[in-house]
Structure formats: structure tokens, C-alpha cells
Amino acid sequence: MPQSHHSHSGQFCKHATGTLEDVVLEAIRQRFDTFGLTEHVPRYRPQDLYPEEEGIPLDTLRAQFDAFLIEAHRLKMKYADQITLLVGLETEFITQTDMDELDALLAASGGRVEYLVGSVHHVRGIPIDFDQDTFLKCLDSFRSPAPTALTQSTPASTSEEHDAMETFLCAYFDAQHELMRCFHPEVIGHFDLCRLYRPALRFADYPAALALIRRNVRFAATYGALFELNAAAFRKGWDAAYPGADIVEIILQEGGRFVLSDDSHGPHAVGLNYHRIPEYARRVGIAELWALERQSDTGLNAAGRRLVPRRITSPWEHPFWTRERGTSERYARKTTTWMAMRAHAFAVPTNRKSVAVAVDALAHVLNQVSSSSCAAVGLHAGSMVKHLRMNARVARKSLHTASSSPDDASDASYEYNASQTERSSEAAFAVPKHPAL
Numbered sequence: 168m169p170q171s172h173h174s175h176s177g178q179f180c181k182h183a184t185g186t187l188e189d190v191v192l193e194a195i196r197q198r199f200d201t202f203g204l205t206e207h208v209p210r211y212r213p214q215d216l217y218p219e220e221e222g223i224p225l226d227t228l229r230a231q232f233d234a235f236l237i238e239a240h241r242l243k244m245k246y247a248d249q250i251t252l253l254v255g256l257e258t259e260f261i262t263q264t265d266m267d268e269l270d271a272l273l274a275a276s277g278g279r280v281e282y283l284v285g286s287v288h289h290v291r292g293i294p295i296d297f298d299q300d301t302f303l304k305c306l307d308s309f310r311s312p313a314p315t316a317l318t319q320s321t322p323a324s325t326s327e328e329h330d331a332m333e334t335f336l337c338a339y340f341d342a343q344h345e346l347m348r349c350f351h352p353e354v355i356g357h358f359d360l361c362r363l364y365r366p367a368l369r370f371a372d373y374p375a376a377l378a379l380i381r382r383n384v385r386f387a388a389t390y391g392a393l394f395e396l397n398a399a400a401f402r403k404g405w406d407a408a409y410p411g412a413d414i415v416e417i418i419l420q421e422g423g424r425f426v427l428s429d430d431s432h433g434p435h436a437v438g439l440n441y442h443r444i445p446e447y448a449r450r451v452g453i454a455e456l457w458a459l460e461r462q463s464d465t466g467l468n469a470a471g472r473r474l475v476p477r478r479i480t481s482p483w484e485h486p487f488w489t490r491e492r493g494t495s496e497r498y499a500r501k502t503t504t505w506m507a508m509r510a511h512a513f514a515v516p517t518n519r520k521s522v523a524v525a526v527d528a529l530a531h532v533l534n535q536v537s538s539s540s541c542a543a544v545g546l547h548a549g550s551m552v553k554h555l556r557m558n559a560r561v562a563r564k565s566l567h568t569a570s571s572s573p574d575d576a577s578d579a580s581y582e583y584n585a586s587q588t589e590r591s592s593e594a595a596f597a598v599p600k601h602p603a604l
């Protein structure tokens with residue numbers, strides 16, 4: 168105990184941090200028994216690159232993915248006596264090209280891709296989890312055509328809003344279904360990512376989408392897929408893991424099984440917010456946990472690969488779930504400092520992109536600070552947060568000086584993120600984590 172079936176590293180994913188080996192070492196330190204390495208597949212159109220990948224040739228992304236497979240298998244062998252590493256990938260479904268290329272990639276991998284985390288991050292080719300504004304852009308694409316001169320003064324009605332959202336949700340769940348149908352991913356990644364920026368959304372209000380959800384859950388459960396209980400939602404500000412309670416209920420009704428994932432983007436996020444998982448699982452009625460394992464004698468799974476689910480006995484009774492968080496004070500202190508330094512380096516940005524990276528780094532540090540419960544780190548974090556407040560101000564200021572951008576919507580979104588980050592850092596500073604100090 169415990170496991171994670173979904174992770175990234177800065178070595179092979181530009182919006183993550185740390186080397187793949189650092190990630191593995193941290194998982195070993197926390198005594199994970201199973202840890203899945205699942206970098207994103209390459210993307211195949213220049214417009215689908217992440218902002219931090221701008222200018223990277225598409226061929227380089229493919230070469231980077233190949234290098235990931237080699238390194239992941241090297242680590243799997245090297246640490247085999249300390250941890251079970253599973254080597255997989257996280258899918259993309261932006262256009263049909265992604266499906267065709269995934270087919271080719273799996274055929275060429277010669278079994279080195281042991282399993283798939285089946286995720287959808289785009290609807291109509293637009294990212295749904297990048298930031299609020301991009302999400303709204305996606306949602307807008309589902310609204311009726313622009314109003315004519317006659318109707319211009321009439322604001323969009325509630326029912327139009329509702330219809331746009333429902334059509335968006337249906338498109339998301341149709342893409343998810345297509346992905347499952349074609350590739351039978353062993354793990355269904357963050358099932359309800361489509362409501363990342365609408366955490367209060369209840370699918371019961373969207374009957375057409377709800378029907379597709381049930382269809383997808385039933386299909387996945389029938390071919391033996393496992394559903395992620397993904398802790399990343401906590402760091403995105405949810406009071407829940409993915410999926411939310413209403414989806415969990417359907418998964419349980421359909422006999423679906425759950426696996427744990429931290430969806431970490433670097434060593435600092437390995438196991439992040441796992442301490443909130445048992446309470447959430449109890450709240451939504453998840454009593455059983457499963458994990459993927461290699462078994463040579465059970466034949467092939469529905470996708471023709473070798474990993475099969477194993478039931479974890481008494482999943483919540485392991486000491487991992489009850490031990491005091493932050494037992495490794497030295498480690499927490501080290502990562503907090505490291506992230507703060509990184510944030511500082513990026514806080515003298517010369518363009519919008521580095522502002523975005525700075526803001527993201529600041530958010531990571533705050534996350535680290537608020538998830539550490541050991542007293543010395545709390546004290547240490549206090550002084551770090553002072554730095555962060557300054558950095559956030561620098562980042563915000565540079566938003567106004569780097570205004571040569573043609574994309575005002577993104578500027579507004581960075582501005583929003585920067586001010587949010589500043590507010591959280593102020594809050595962290597104002598409320599001491601450890602009053603005794």
C-alpha cells in the first residue's frame with residue numbers, strides 16, 4: 168500500500184517537474200507498492216501542443232515518448248525489488264488522428280506499453296482543463312449562432328445555457344465512449360473532468376448526458392476497466408476526488424471497480440492529498456479498492472494486454488492511511504524550498520508564457536505548504552510564503568508590461584490565476600498552520 172496508476176514527470180512532460188527517477192524514488196520513500204508511469208502520448212498537430220511546448224517540433228515529441236518508454240522500463244528493472252512499476256500512457260482524443268496514431272504507437276511499441284489510462288482532455292479540439300477561459304471558449308462553441316440585430320439585446324436564456332452545457336457534456340461522454348470502444352483502456356482517467364470548472368454541476372440536471380454516463384460506465388465495467396479514484400481533483404480545489412459522488416454511485420450500481428491515482432506531476436505531488444481519500448471513499452460508499460498487476464498465467468485482458476486487476480484486502484487499514492502526514496520533515500522542507508526557488512526563477516518573466524509558468528509554480532508551492540502538517544515545515548513555509556507574495560506581485564506586474572499579446576482572453580485568464588494565487592498566498596500567510604508556533 169498504497170498505489171497510483173497515473174503520473175507524469177518533468178523529464179517527459181513539460182508542465183511537470185523532476186526526473187522520472189526522482190518520481191520513482193519518492194514513491195519508494197512513501198512505500199507505494201505499485202506505481203504507474205503514464206506520460207501523455209505525443210500530440211500530432213502544432214495547435215495541440217501545450218503552451219510550454221511551443222516551438223517544439225512534432226517529431227521531437229515522438230522521440231521524447233520513445234525515450235520515456237526506454238527510461239521507464241530501465242527504472243522498472245532497476246527498482247524491481249522495492250516497487251512494482253507499471254509502464255503505461257495517458258491517451259488524448261483531440262481529433263481522429265490521435266486515435267489512428269495511438270493505434271500505430273501501440274502496434275510499434277511491441278508490448279512495452281503495458282496499459283492505458285483512457286482520458287479525454289478536449290472537446291471539439293479545445294482543451295477543457297487548461298483554464299477557465301479556454302473552457303468557456305469550448306462551451307461557447309456549443310451555443311446557438313450569434314444573435315441577429317433583432318435579438319441582440321436579449322441575453323442568452325437559462326434554457327439556452329442549459330442546452331449548450333448538455334450538448335457539451337454529451338460530446339465529452341461520446342468521445343470517452345469512442346476511446347473505450349477502440350482501445351479498452353485498463354483505467355478510466357478522471358471520468359468527470361468535463362466539470363472541472365463546474366464542480367457544483369449535477370449530472371441529474373442533464374438527462375441526456377446522464378444516459379451516456381450510464382452507457383459508458385456499463386460498457387467499461389463489462390469489459391473489465393477500472394475507474395480512477397483520482398486525488399488530483401483536491402489540488403484543483405474540489406472537495407472531492409474524481410469522480411464526484413453522483414458518478415461514483417452509478418459506477419457502484421454497475422459493478423465498477425476503483426483504483427487509486429495521484430495523477431502527480433512531479434515528486435512533490437506523489438501521494439499528494441491521499442490523506443483525504445479514505446474520508447471521501449467512506450462518504451461516497453467505496454469500500455473496495457483494486458490495483459493492476461502483471462500475471463503471466465491468466466491470459467490477456469480485453470485489450471489483449473497482460474495487466475489484470477487484483478483486489479486489495481482491507482484497503483483502508485494499512486498504516487499508510489493512519490500515519491501522521493509530514494513525517495519526513497526534511498523532504499517536505501526540501502521540496503517547499505525547491506518549488507519556491509523555481510517560482511522565484513520564473514517570477515521575472517519576459518513574456519506571457521513565463522507568467523503562466525510562474526503562476527503555476529506558485530500554485531504548486533502553496534499546495535505543498537498547505538498539505539504539510541509538520542510543524543517545522545509550517546514555520547519554514549511562513550517565510551517562503553513571504554517570498555511568494557512578492558513573486559506573485561512581480562508576476563502580476565509583468566502581465567501589464569508584457570501586453571504585446573494578440574490573445575486578450577489568455578491575458579485575462581493569467582491575470583485571474585495570478586490574483587487567485589496571490590490571494591491564496593496571503594491567506595496562507597495570514598492564518599498560521601501551527602498556532603503553537
Ligand SMILES: [Zn+2]
Nearest residue numbers: 257286288356
Ligand atoms: Zn489527464
Ligand SMILES: [Zn+2]
Nearest residue numbers: 173175257430
Ligand atoms: Zn495525467
